[in-house]
Amino acid sequence: MTTTTDTTTGPGTDLIPPTPVYVITIASSGAAMVDGEDVTAPGTPHHEARLAALAEVRIKAALHGRPVRALVKETDGINLPLIVAVDGTTTPLDRPHPDPAPFVLDLTDDQDDTQPCPVTPATDRPTSTDRPLPLYIPPYTDSPSSIGHLTVRAWQAVVNPETTYTAETLELLMETAERRLIAEAEPYIDTLRVIRNAHTVWHQLRDDEPETAARTAAPLLTLLEGHPRRTGDVIEWAVARSTA
Structure with missing residues (x-):
């Protein structure tokens, strides 16, 4: 089951790479998406839609073999940055995810x-x-x-x-x-x-x-x-x- 820890930003979260950041969008209709891909259908209760989207990100964390970053876009317009661990634990952050610009690599x-x-x-x-x-x-x-x-x-x-x-x-x-x-x-x-x-x-x-x-x-x-x-x-x- 997905659990949530206290809001924090510290050495542990700073070690997590700035990318990828999985964007979770939850519409007022109950439809949830992760990076634009549907996770729940309209009519899903908001709490269930959120849990389903976080579970999808948890799978992505497992594929990476490490915690990953996520951004939850709530229906009230608030953007919540999170860390999602392989075991499903979520850690809300007290500041936005870091700018990935310093980590961009010239592919030429x-x-x-x-x-x-x-x-x-x-x-x-x-x-x-x-x-x-x-x-x-x-x-x-x-x-x-x-x-x-x-x-x-x-x-x-x-x-x-x-x-x-x-x-x-x-x-x-x-x-x-x-x-x-x-x-x-x-x-x-x-x-x-x-x-x-x-x-x-x-x-x-x-x-x-x-x-x-x-x-x-x-x-x-x-x-x-x-x-x-x-x-x-x-x-x-x-x-x-x-x-x-």
Whole structure:
């Protein structure tokens, strides 16, 4: 059953990615929609329509393997921002959802190779572990939770200056990208970020650790299919090294 906690905004809710935000619209007729898709028919009591819409968002949270954001548009014109957890718990927020603009990623393939993509993945943080980052890689499963935790670990390794440009981080990024592709994990934009970050780290490592770069070049090229500029960068380096 869906439960509601006290209105709050704090570190826990701030960690939840700004997108997606599922918009719940409840008409005075009792018809409820989630992102424009009908959930209940006209004539449904308002309370039941609301619960049905929240239950639909709960399913989406389960698919993501983490809490998600929602915005309830009430019949009185009030917009209520919520966090909906996988277990159905809802947390009303005391301020609007954050502006997603800082998290927008340029989908063209002309990004600066010298810096990782400065974008948090659309996943919640993993539970704590005694193993150091980024060396711990969770056992393979195709569950959204497992893939989400792995993606966050890759992001944590990238944004930590002590681990950004290391062979361990490169291997973690490539492992994450491979698992996301096999699992067809959503959102795909996170998979693109991981792949691009893997190339960025490889690009920075290749002069100081040429053996690591040579060993990872072939699997990296597989990941970079559809990224001609980055593919060319890897091939150019590999050819130059082989003819040196």
